[in-house]
Amino acid sequence: MKKILVLHTGGTIAMSADAAGNVVPGAENPLDNYQSSFGAEIELETEDVFNLPSPHITPERMLELKQRIDKAAHDGVDGVVVTHGTDTLEETAYFLDLTLPNELAVVVTGAMRSANEIGSDGLHNLETAIQTASSPDAADKGVLVVMNDEIHSARYVTKTHTTNVATFRTPTFGPIGLVAKQGVVFFESLLRSTVCPIQTVSDNVFLIKAYAGMGPELFEAIAQPTTHGVVIEALGAGNLPPATLPAVQKLLDMGIPVVLVSRCFNGIAQDVYAYEGGGVQLKQMGVIFCQGLNGQKARIKLLVGVSAGMSADELARFVATANS
């Protein structure tokens, strides 16, 4: 028999509509109505770690969750399922992927429809997440996200639709498996993330999106000694408007790591263009190119690296290497 620990943290999966039709966390968690259909095959232990809408989740909460899972790993559970709001699910899932030991199967899930809605996806996603966490093939794949019968790597998955149940997608690479009618199927293996154990989190790592005609203002505003890093969602293959360059240079001169990803939904950022503000110049200035992650994931990676106390060189390697 497998032992799976289910940790609830809140989100729509734990919400229902009130009399006015607004979706809110209620006194009763709808997930308490879940009746396992796995019988004697899977022993479930359930805990409410917190009950927060996911826009209220902070890196400190992510660390708390990591520490709870560390304890579960020592207590000998076979897998962990985390239920979470979907707005920041990908950030918590990637944080856990970067900071937890490899061996334990950890699956994060949520819901797009609250418990009162017809076709509510919460209990189904919970059930398929438990099924995935108890699969013998799930343990060495890093943190997984299971939604709408698809299994995604926490590293690349992203929320792509505000309300549709098929919102979680992995751009460029696709899902790594699915929960089929007859069980869990993995069709791709992925190089694991390098695990980076941390005891505390330091934030003040910012995320800024580039746009046509952008000037230096936003970069100047964060050129402060308290800033620990910045991720820029740059244009196309990895380019910035020329007017931003002096302020980006100022951040670099202050020793603040500047990481670049593309604001494009698919593909990776590379130093391809040699015009003013192009990737070639940015790389020469010392901007770190982070390949394959979206902006919010790159921010989590930079935040974890900074929290681990990495030197500038270590941080540049950690952020720039796809599977670290």
Ligand SMILES: NC(=O)C[C@H](N)C(=O)O
């Ligand atoms: N579907 C959801 O869970 C969205 C909700 N706003 C949350 O992230 O908590």
